[in-house]
Amino acid sequence: MTGTRIAGALLALGPSIACASRYNLQEPNSALGQSIYDLHTMILWVCVAIFVGVFSVMFYSVFKHRKSVGHKAANFHENTLVEVIWTVIPFIILIGIAVPATRTLLHQRDTSAPDLTIKVTGYQWKWGYDYLQGEGEGISFLSTLSTPRDQIDGTAPKGEHYLLEVDEPLVVPVGKKVRLVITAADVLHAWWVPALAVKQDAIPGFVRDSWFKAEREGVFRGQCAELCGKDHGFMPIVVHVLSEANYAKWVGERKQKMAAGADDLNKPWTADELKSRGAQVFAQNCVACHQGDGMGIPGTFPALNGSKVVTGATEGSIATVLHGVARDGKPTAMQAFKQLSDVEIAAVVTYARNAWDNKAGDAISPADVKAARSKQSAAANGAEAAAVMNVAAVPASVAGALASSGDGLSAVVAR
Numbered sequence: 001m002t003g004t005r006i007a008g009a010l011l012a013l014g015p016s017i018a019c020a021s022r023y024n025l026q027e028p029n030s031a032l033g034q035s036i037y038d039l040h041t042m043i044l045w046v047c048v049a050i051f052v053g054v055f056s057v058m059f060y061s062v063f064k065h066r067k068s069v070g071h072k073a074a075n076f077h078e079n080t081l082v083e084v085i086w087t088v089i090p091f092i093i094l095i096g097i098a099v100p101a102t103r104t105l106l107h108q109r110d111t112s113a114p115d116l117t118i119k120v121t122g123y124q125w126k127w128g129y130d131y132l133q134g135e136g137e138g139i140s141f142l143s144t145l146s147t148p149r150d151q152i153d154g155t156a157p158k159g160e161h162y163l164l165e166v167d168e169p170l171v172v173p174v175g176k177k178v179r180l181v182i183t184a185a186d187v188l189h190a191w192w193v194p195a196l197a198v199k200q201d202a203i204p205g206f207v208r209d210s211w212f213k214a215e216r217e218g219v220f221r222g223q224c225a226e227l228c229g230k231d232h233g234f235m236p237i238v239v240h241v242l243s244e245a246n247y248a249k250w251v252g253e254r255k256q257k258m259a260a261g262a263d264d265l266n267k268p269w270t271a272d273e274l275k276s277r278g279a280q281v282f283a284q285n286c287v288a289c290h291q292g293d294g295m296g297i298p299g300t301f302p303a304l305n306g307s308k309v310v311t312g313a314t315e316g317s318i319a320t321v322l323h324g325v326a327r328d329g330k331p332t333a334m335q336a337f338k339q340l341s342d343v344e345i346a347a348v349v350t351y352a353r354n355a356w357d358n359k360a361g362d363a364i365s366p367a368d369v370k371a372a373r374s375k376q377s378a379a380a381n382g383a384e385a386a387a388v389m390n391v392a393a394v395p396a397s398v399a400g401a402l403a404s405s406g407d408g409l410s411a412v413v414a415r
């Protein structure tokens with residue numbers, strides 16, 4: 001068993017079948033990915049050659065010149081020829097590696113002239129995508145883990161894409177240069193999709209960029225690659241690469257859905273509709289901390305069941321979710337949820353006020369949330385507003401970064 005594994009691993013080193021092996025890097029889906037892959041293979045073989053060369057000479061010398069067959073150690077110093085050789089050979093090897101590596105690195109940094117620009121925002125613990133430029137401009141959504149809770153708890157068998165599936169994948173067209181501008185709203189995250197050769201830290205208050213151009217259609221999966229807290233392992237990335245025609249279709253559908261979503265505010269929402277929508281919003285955004293039974297985790301995340309804030313005055317109830325909770329001028333784990341729509345916030349607050357043992361018996365309308373939002377922006381210069389993590393500030397900084405993106409390098413945005 002172990003023998004076949006090792007044999008398999010050795011075979012995987014052969015470049016011809018390397019791509020198909022599960023022991024190797026993922027099969028690249030871009031020219032850049034291919035050149036990174038080839039660089040890896042090339043350097044691996046250089047290492048193998050050095051390893052074999054050095055160890056053969058060493059073992060040969062140890063064996064052939066051992067004391068027991070009567071050899072005496074030679075004793076010489078400052079052999080110019082030897083010293084020149086052991087300086088020149090590594091130098092040549094390093095140059096041989098540095099030249100293609102630099103070429104690939106420059107290619108990787110060249111984010112100029114994209115067909116599509118998408119802002120990626122890391123949140124604890126999900127990803128936000130905003131299509132900033134190109135076909136699909138204006139589309140914006142959150143992408144959350146969709147693995148059912150019972151698989152995670154071990155009460156159901158694990159599915160094929162366990163912890164590598166989301167409700168809303170990132171969708172892009174094949175053969176188009178997609179520029180990603182990557183940031184975070186709370187702590188460090190990293191957007192990593194191996195097959196697309198993108199691995200970029202998402203840093204709060206900074207905007208970094210990267211790009212890819214997928215060569216094949218398909219579904220490509222990755223994960224957050226920067227330890228970002230309790231649910232770091234629960235914020236996967238899924239990218240659907242579609243043909244140009246299917247992408248255009250997706251954009252059309254998405255825009256229609258957004259237009260329909262925008263009408264939600266005018267539609268009269270009944271208390272029951274709000275509660276059932278709120279249960280979904282809660283499951284996607286709140287359950288990780290406050291738990292499905294609303295009891296939270298004692299000492300870390302407060303219970304919403306029986307909470308005075310939840311069932312108290314509607315203003316406070318809305319404001320807690322909209323602006324988060326700051327203590328001593330610092331944001332707590334209860335971040336602002338202003339990226340949610342008015343309907344979503346109204347729904348989740350209505351849900352929490354009436355779920356479990358809570359019986360406020362009322363419904364919050366999306367218009368209440370809208371009013372609370374505009375009140376906040378009027379007072380946006382207040383100390384309280386500055387203390388709360390300001391998610392709304394990110395789009396403005398990204399706009400700035402885009403305006404000065406000609407250099408292709410990361411834009412540093414002062415907050």
Ligand code: HEC
Nearest residue numbers: 285286289300301302307308309310320321325332333334
């Ligand atoms: C990352 C973990 C986390 C997530 C996700 C989260 N919360 Fe909280 N929440 C907290 C923490 C921590 C507090 C306590 C803050 C404090 O008072 O210091 C809190 C407090 C609250 C409170 C006030 C409770 C009280 O009695 O003081 C409400 C209401 C609330 N959260 C609602 C929500 C809703 C609704 C969502 C989903 C939209 C949500 N939270 C998502 C961590 C979280």
Ligand SMILES: [Cu+2]
Nearest residue numbers: 189190224228
């Ligand atoms: Cu993360």
